[in-house]
Amino acid sequence: MKLGKWIELPKISDPRGNLTFIENSKHIPFDIKRVYYLYDVPAGVARGGHAHINLTQVAVALSGSFDFLLDNGFEKERYTLNSPYKGLLIQNSTWREMENFSSGSVCLVLASNAYSEDDYIRNYETFLQSCKKG
Numbered sequence: 430m431k432l433g434k435w436i437e438l439p440k441i442s443d444p445r446g447n448l449t450f451i452e453n454s455k456h457i458p459f460d461i462k463r464v465y466y467l468y469d470v471p472a473g474v475a476r477g478g479h480a481h482i483n484l485t486q487v488a489v490a491l492s493g494s495f496d497f498l499l500d501n502g503f504e505k506e507r508y509t510l511n512s513p514y515k516g517l518l519i520q521n522s523t524w525r526e527m528e529n530f531s532s533g534s535v536c537l538v539l540a541s542n543a544y545s546e547d548d549y550i551r552n553y554e555t556f557l558q559s560c561k562k563g
């Protein structure tokens with residue numbers, strides 16, 4: 430089972446460099462309500478460590494590389510993000526950890542909802558219980 434799904438984004442290349450664009454309905458399977466990005470992540474640090482009740486996200490490595498460890502309570506998968514034209518779609522009820530951030534890496538995240546702390550499950554045992562209940 431695939432816990433994440435790769436989304437190939439358009440890449441326009443010419444001698445001046447590359448350009449990638451993202452449009453709501455064309456490339457992202459939800460209305461983008463929020464954009465945030467992680468940067469200046471110190472070496473060796475892990476982020477994430479939570480799941481969302483009702484939030485779909487697409488993560489893109491705008492620069493550098495890092496890993497997303499996805500976990501649905503039954504299986505775990507590691508995805509390495511290292512391309513600015515490849516997005517990783519992450520559904521709700523998926524525990525995620527991010528690690529191995531390279532120096533200068535930037536992680537862009539497109540989200541289907543505005544920020545709400547109530548949407549987070551930050552306790553792994555609570556997450557596992559919610560997975561068992563389905």
Ligand code: TYD
Nearest residue numbers: 463464465467475476477478479543544545
């Ligand atoms: P968090 O989602 O825990 O970060 P990560 O998953 O990348 O490790 O968020 C870190 C802090 O930032 C937390 O206090 C909530 C706050 N935050 C916002 O206020 N708005 C947002 O859109 C996000 C993603 C986080």
